[in-house]
Amino acid sequence: MKTANGIIERIASEQSRLSGKRFNIAVKNKITFLLRLRRLIKNDLREKTHLSLKHSLRAWRHGFMRFHYKTYGLDKSGDPAQYVSDFTFMMNHYKINGRFDELVRNKYAFGLLMNLQGIPTPKxxxxxxxxxxxxxxxxxxxxxxxxxxxxxxxxxxxxxxxxxxxxxxxxxxxxxxxxxxxxxxxxxxxxxxxxxxxxxxxxxxxxFMHQGEFCRRLFADTSNTIRLVTLWDAETSEAFIARAVMRIGTSRSFPVDNFKAGHGGLSAMIDPDTGELGPGATVDATGKSLWYRHHPESHSPIQGVVVPAWDEVRTRLLEYAGRFAFVPNIGWDILLLDKGFSILEGNSTPGMQVLQIHGPLLTDPRIKRFYQNFHGQRF
Known part of the structure; x- marks a missing residue:
């Protein structure tokens, strides 16, 4: 009995020390947040969006960088409350996966873990x-x-x-x-x-993974990848696809398919049921969104094209997300091959712009509930 009590006391002592470490991590995260906020403000003030003072104040009041506010078309129409704002993203997204945020962000560690799970990923x-x-x-x-x-x-x-x-x-x-x-x-x-x-x-x-013919036809000079975001629904105990987009490179984004504003890449929304692509969107240096039915350089059709073997991609990604149920928010970067696909990496805090340029996320009740369950916020 004394031995058992000793073990319990030792575990309690160790847990106390771990709590201290968690406190240090919380402090580190707060410092990181302040640095991100500082960078966000500096970047926003540097961007030339040509927004009026009225819309600039409205963007800031709702937690958006003016650049992204314009990208989403909120200077013309739309309800900002239906979008995940920049401030909400910066405040909360790194918290969703907890300590596993560091695991997914580490491409080496997460790549090894995916390989261990039998998930197709580059060697x-x-x-x-x-x-x-x-x-x-x-x-x-x-x-x-x-x-x-x-x-x-x-x-x-x-x-x-x-x-x-x-x-x-x-x-x-x-x-x-x-x-x-x-x-x-x-x-x-x-x-x-x-x-x-x-x-x-x-x-x-x-x-290096060589993309298949479907991706090469879109634009051959860059690897064109699918960004597919899965969230874990705690009420149904299953993963679901929050949004999937096809990212397509250009000569400006070379050597990658970078959609980040001003870098030239395109984003086309994928219909989650059929795999059909919508028009490709990109963003100019002022935050204005530009839309293309065909690739501006390769002239290959984008809108209406169907992702090959989409049912298999969707089914297997939901299966993989289920294996990582302890990581409730993952952005998967998927390269389509001539036979099958490869997951190049995972993202713990997948960016919002490449997703929400196609419309707000919070109009989907499942996504809204997901954030409310984690943060108790009223979106």
Missing amino acids: IKGLIIKGTFYPLDEARTLPASEFLQAEIIPGEHLALKPIWGNHGFGFINLARDDAGYRLNNESVSRSLICGMVERLDHYIVTE
Whole structure:
């Protein structure tokens, strides 16, 4: 009995220390929030949206950056309360997944976990830390020059990207053929590649996944991915798709399909039942949304095109979300292949603009209930 009491007391003591750590994490999150708020305000003041003072004040009152307020067309019509605002997103989204937020944001850790779950994802080769390569399956390290020699043999094609990051920033498409090295599809010297790798820090190295014919027809120069957001419904104990969009690159967004305002990428909404695409949307430097039925450069049709094998994609993603029920909010980045698909990464706080340019999220009762369950807020 004394032994049992001792164990209970020890566990209670350990839990107390863990509570202290949680307090430190809460403080860290508050500091992070203040820094984000500062950056949000600075960015908003820097953007030239040409909004009137009336609409600028209305945007701020409802928690929106003026840029996104204009992107959503709220300067013309619409109810701001039906949208997830920038302030709400910044205040609450990192809290939804709790400590697992860090797991999903870490592309290396989440990639390994997806692989363990049998989810199709690019093979991880290793990490680059301060210019040194750490292979996943070997107990050794390689400086940049040896990494190029050992890991990038002729015929090899790799993707390098920051472990933590978004919007495709820092993405590197690195290949080698009989003619030499290629960086983002351009021929470069070995010395240039070596110097670049030496400057990389906290980068994940994976195999490069080649998109299928459907995506190539949309725009061949970038990998065009589906962003599919799943939420966990605590009342029904099942995942559902909050929204899915097809992200399509342009010459301005190259080498990725970056939709982030001003970077040129397109977003086309996917009908969750049929897989049919709506028109592609992009945003100019003032926050104005522009819409295309055909790709502005490849001229390939967008609106009305149906995502191949959509039923399989939808079914399997809901299954995968169920395996991660303890992570209730995930944005999945999916690359369609000629056979099947690959999940390139997950996102713990998937951006709202690429989703809500197609309309507000909170008109869906399930999504609204999801946020209310987590935050007790009246949206």
